Amino acid sequence: PDDAPYMYHCHILEHEDAGMMGQFSVA
Numbered sequence: 001p002d003d004a005p006y007m008y009h010c011h012i013l014e015h016e017d018a019g020m021m022g023q024f025s026v027a
Helices: 003-015 020-026
Strands: none
Touching: none
């Protein structure tokens, strides 16, 4: 299940331009 979150994380980062996921990454 490591591939799922990884792909989602990378995908969201590019889609949201590291906007919403940016906070999650810092947290």
